[in-house]
Structures are given as structure tokens and as C-alpha cells.
Amino acid sequence: MPTPPANPNIPANLPVDSVCEHLPSEERERQIFWKLRWRTGCSQLRHFVTKARLRTSLVVGLSLLFWCGLFAMFYGGFDFIIKNVGPPGVAYHAQTVQFIFTLFFASLQVMLIFSSGIILYGGLYSSVEINFLLTLPVRDSRLVNYRFQEAVFFSSWGFFLLASPMMVAYGLVVSAPWYYFAQLPGLMLSFAYIPCALGAIACLLLISRLPKLRGIVVGTAALVIISLAYLSIWQTLSLSHDESVNATWFSETFRRFEFTRGEWLPSTWLSNGLLDAARPYNQDPNDLPWLESGKYLVVLVSNALLLHVIVLWLGNRLFRKSYCSLHSRQARESRTGSVWIDRIANGFLFPLPKQTRLLIIKDLRLFRRDPAQWSQFLIFFGLLLLYFANLDRFRQQRADLSAQTWVNIVSFLNLAVVGLILSTFTTRFIYPLISLEGKRFWILGRLPVERDTILWGKFLFAAGGSWLPCAGLVLTSDLVLNVSGMVVSVHQATCLMLCIGLSGMAVGLGAMMPNFQEQSPSKIAAGFGGTLNLVLSALYILAVVVLTALPCHFILLASSGGVASQMLKAGTLAAWLGVGLVSSLVLACLVTIVPLRSGLRAFRRLEV
Numbered sequence: 001m002p003t004p005p006a007n008p009n010i011p012a013n014l015p016v017d018s019v020c021e022h023l024p025s026e027e028r029e030r031q032i033f034w035k036l037r038w039r040t041g042c043s044q045l046r047h048f049v050t051k052a053r054l055r056t057s058l059v060v061g062l063s064l065l066f067w068c069g070l071f072a073m074f075y076g077g078f079d080f081i082i083k084n085v086g087p088p089g090v091a092y093h094a095q096t097v098q099f100i101f102t103l104f105f106a107s108l109q110v111m112l113i114f115s116s117g118i119i120l121y122g123g124l125y126s127s128v129e130i131n132f133l134l135t136l137p138v139r140d141s142r143l144v145n146y147r148f149q150e151a152v153f154f155s156s157w158g159f160f161l162l163a164s165p166m167m168v169a170y171g172l173v174v175s176a177p178w179y180y181f182a183q184l185p186g187l188m189l190s191f192a193y194i195p196c197a198l199g200a201i202a203c204l205l206l207i208s209r210l211p212k213l214r215g216i217v218v219g220t221a222a223l224v225i226i227s228l229a230y231l232s233i234w235q236t237l238s239l240s241h242d243e244s245v246n247a248t249w250f251s252e253t254f255r256r257f258e259f260t261r262g263e264w265l266p267s268t269w270l271s272n273g274l275l276d277a278a279r280p281y282n283q284d285p286n287d288l289p290w291l292e293s294g295k296y297l298v299v300l301v302s303n304a305l306l307l308h309v310i311v312l313w314l315g316n317r318l319f320r321k322s323y324c325s326l327h328s329r330q331a332r333e334s335r336t337g338s339v340w341i342d343r344i345a346n347g348f349l350f351p352l353p354k355q356t357r358l359l360i361i362k363d364l365r366l367f368r369r370d371p372a373q374w375s376q377f378l379i380f381f382g383l384l385l386l387y388f389a390n391l392d393r394f395r396q397q398r399a400d401l402s403a404q405t406w407v408n409i410v411s412f413l414n415l416a417v418v419g420l421i422l423s424t425f426t427t428r429f430i431y432p433l434i435s436l437e438g439k440r441f442w443i444l445g446r447l448p449v450e451r452d453t454i455l456w457g458k459f460l461f462a463a464g465g466s467w468l469p470c471a472g473l474v475l476t477s478d479l480v481l482n483v484s485g486m487v488v489s490v491h492q493a494t495c496l497m498l499c500i501g502l503s504g505m506a507v508g509l510g511a512m513m514p515n516f517q518e519q520s521p522s523k524i525a526a527g528f529g530g531t532l533n534l535v536l537s538a539l540y541i542l543a544v545v546v547l548t549a550l551p552c553h554f555i556l557l558a559s560s561g562g563v564a565s566q567m568l569k570a571g572t573l574a575a576w577l578g579v580g581l582v583s584s585l586v587l588a589c590l591v592t593i594v595p596l597r598s599g600l601r602a603f604r605r606l607e608v
Helices: 016-022 026-051 053-084 091-125 128-133 140-173 178-209 214-236 247-256 266-278 289-327 340-348 354-369 371-389 401-430 438-446 451-481 485-512 521-525 528-559 563-567 570-604
Strands: none
Touching (some): 026 140, 053 140, 053 528, 091 128, 091 140, 091 178, 091 266, 091 289, 140 289, 178 266, 266 289, 340 354, 371 401, 371 451, 401 451, 401 485, 401 521, 401 528, 451 570, 485 528, 485 570
């Protein structure tokens, strides 16, 4: 992309100092951009209320439900600590709660750094709006601040959703004084601002100083961080099979995560501020909890303001130069021929017609070339694989009925979790596949390929590409939990039905309600069709898992002997399991065939 054109209102031969004299004052710039943000926010809010009521209601309702669930969980956990460890003022109480707070906030701190840097990169260097703003008589620091504010908002809303129920629950459990709740907003805002500013600083420095090695540096850093995180979690869970979760395990875990309690970390400042604010007043004039917590609040606010100044200074010095360097780099030569991944995929797809194989390989190439897709896929499924591989380290080594029942319940919950994560991926990446063709759709229309073949190719790509990792995850969970062969078979059949049904639903609804005007897959998935697909996917997963989980659960109870075996007959339960599997299969066929048929009809009549 060429360098943004100069502003016609400013002479081209003026030096930089003279150009700055023609710019509006900083106060005027601030007023203009805040007015722009206010109007944009009101317009988006009006759109959500009038034209996206279903999505808005679902987001607000599910967020409230999620917040209330977290609050209940944290309230019960802190109440357990009070009863078994002691109230505030006891040494073990402070150590235990500080360990929870520092580990929790340190994890969110790292996430905020990465998310803010990625969001700021998209807003500053990959936005159409910024191309227009660069032509206006506006300071570069104001543009960076404008986008940085958006990055702070979009990257930190998850932090507030996760952290606020824990803080409120702890304050209510320990009967914290009023100033604890009064200081919560300031502590949370100042803490969230610090890692977001660090992420913005890292983004500006990386883009400006390493124009040719950005991909290598980012990829290496991400690989190192992921490896260290996996190694840390693995060492934390490295118990032998004959050990249980006891005091020794907790002491060792407390020691291994000692680095999260460093005094130089903002997460430690936030944790200490919360603990001091929640301490009861002990009538000692030299011990003022509100003053001690206020000191940590001042430290957080002062560091946040300092980092804000650094972000603006770096933006004024580096942004425009790094923007021009990024968009004027020489394009790489395109490769000719297929790579080894395409050749392997073509070998696996040999039973399909050649046209369908080529379309599937095209979608596979697009998936590989989009880091947003494969990175999220690897992160979520990698974390699930790590969790499934360590399930037996928390399992009590008992053979009684309660332990076996727990194992069976956890195995089906794992299956449901895999299905729910798959539903988010099909909604986010599979549903927009047709819409993302956009203005280039006429190319597919001119090909000597029937439109049905295009849609079937996308369905097979989604179903086949999702079944392999999902089936592997579910099989890993079952082998680690050592469930019976019947449960393993039921899980694999259920997983296959989930993959086929979710893929058919996403492809069919995407063909029925395409949006060729939008180029952002996240905005396409956030529309009415994407929201409808997500809701229907969740209901489908719930129905299929319940139809197969309940019969297996009761069969396990009946095979254990005792009262359950007298009340429940094995033959009846086996028939119930068969009916459940058949019903799930019928439901999977309906969920797959009905949307696909409707999508095929709409796709044939589509004119672009």
C-alpha cells in the first residue's frame, strides 16, 4: 500500500515544526475524537437495540448468567477457606488468598498484554479507517491514543467479567468494610491499564524496529511462551499415580508459583491492595487498612499514567514511520505447485471427485494462511489435550461406586466441552465461509463446477477437519479416565454425529444467509445468522449428549449391584441406550440434511 497522501491544507515543503503549527490544539483534538467516539458508540448501541435484539439479549443474558455462576463458585470457595483455614487476620488465610489472587491476576495480566497488542496492531496497521485518519491534520499520538483506547476496552472486558465476581464474592464472605467496594473500580481499571499499555508498547517497538523479522520473532516468542506455560503446568501436575492431592502437594505448588508473587508485578500490587482493604480494623491508630490499600491504588494509578505517557510518546515517534515501512515492503514471490500438506490431503481425499478435492484443498490453504484461525484452534485444543492428559492425576484411586460414577460423569462432560468449543469454531470460521467469498464470488460462478459441489466441498472440509481432532481429544479423555469399551464406543459415535451435525448446520445457514458486503468474519459470525447458528448448535449438543449420557450412566449404576441393580434392569437399560443412539442419529440427520437442503436451494438461486 502506498504512503497516505498528504493533507492538501498543509503545504508540502514545510518542515515538521511548521506543520505542527497548522494542527489544531491538543485540547481541540481531544474534543473532536471524543465527540467522534461518542457518536460512534451511540450509533452502535442504537443498532444493537433496534436491529440486533436477539444477539444483544443473548450476550447480555449469557454474560449475567456467567457472572452469577462465577460469583456462586467463588463465594463457595472463599467460604470454604474461611471455615477451614481461618478468617482475615490469620496468617494462613492471608497466604492462601494471596496465592489465589496473585496466580489469577498474573495469568490475566499475560493475557491482557497479548490481546491488547494484537488488537492495537489490527486497529493501527490493518484498518481502513486509519488510512483515512492519516490524511487529516491530526497528531500521530492522537491516532495512537484513539486506537489504544479501543484496544484497552476490547481486551479488558473479559478481565472485568472474570475478576469482578471474585472480588465481590471475597468482600461479601469476609464482610469487608465499605471502602473495599469503593476502591474496587479504581484498582481494577488501573491494573487493567498497565498490561494493556505494555502490550501497546511491545507492538509499536516490534513493528518499527523489526520490519523484516516480525514473523520470526513473533512466532519464536509465541512458541517459547507456550512451551514454558505447558512445562509449568505439567510440572505442577506431575504427581505419581499413587499420590493424592494433600498438604504436601499444595505446599509444593505454592513454592513453584512463587514467581507470581514478585513485588514488582502489578498483579501483586492489586492482590495486596485487596487484602489490605478487606482486613478488619483492629482499633490500632497505627494500623489503617484503608490507608495501606490506598497506597497500592496510588502505585497502580501512577504506573498506569506513566505507561500511558510512554505509549503516546512512542506513537508520536514511531507510528507513521512504522506504518509506511509496513505497507511499502516488497511482496513475496508466490509459490507454484502444492506443498506436502496439500499432497497428503489429496491422498486422503482420493475417493472424492477431483473438483471436490480441489475445493477442499483451497479451503485448507486459506485456513493455513490465516493465523487467527489456526492459532486459536491450536490454543484451545492444545489446552484441552493438556487437561485431558492430566485427568488421572486428580482422580482418587478408588474402585467404589461414587468414584466410578464421577468418572462417567466427567467423561461425558468432557465430550460436551469438546462439542461446545467445536460449535464456537464452526460459528466463527465455517459459517462465514460462503460470505467471505465476497466480491470474488463471481470467479466461483464462472468455474465449470456446479454450485452444489462448492457447498458440499465446504461441508466435507468442515466435517472431516473437525472430526479428527475432536475424536482424538475424546479418545484421550476416555483412555486417561479408563472408562469401559462401551462408553468409548458411544463417545466416538456421539462425536461423529456432533461434527457432522454442526458442520451441516453452519454450512447450510451460511449459504441461506450470506453477507457479501462484510469482509470481517467476526462481524459476519456476530450477525443474526451466526447467533442463530450458535444457539441451535448449543441446543443440538445438549440433546445429543443427554440422549447418550443418561443410558450409560444408569447402566453403570445397574451393573454395580445393590439397590440400583434391583430397580434397574440391564435389558431395559440396553434398549434405552439403543433408542438414545438411534434418536441421536435421527436428530443428527435432521440437523445436517435440513439446513444443507435449504442452503443448496438458496445457493442455486443466488445472484452476485
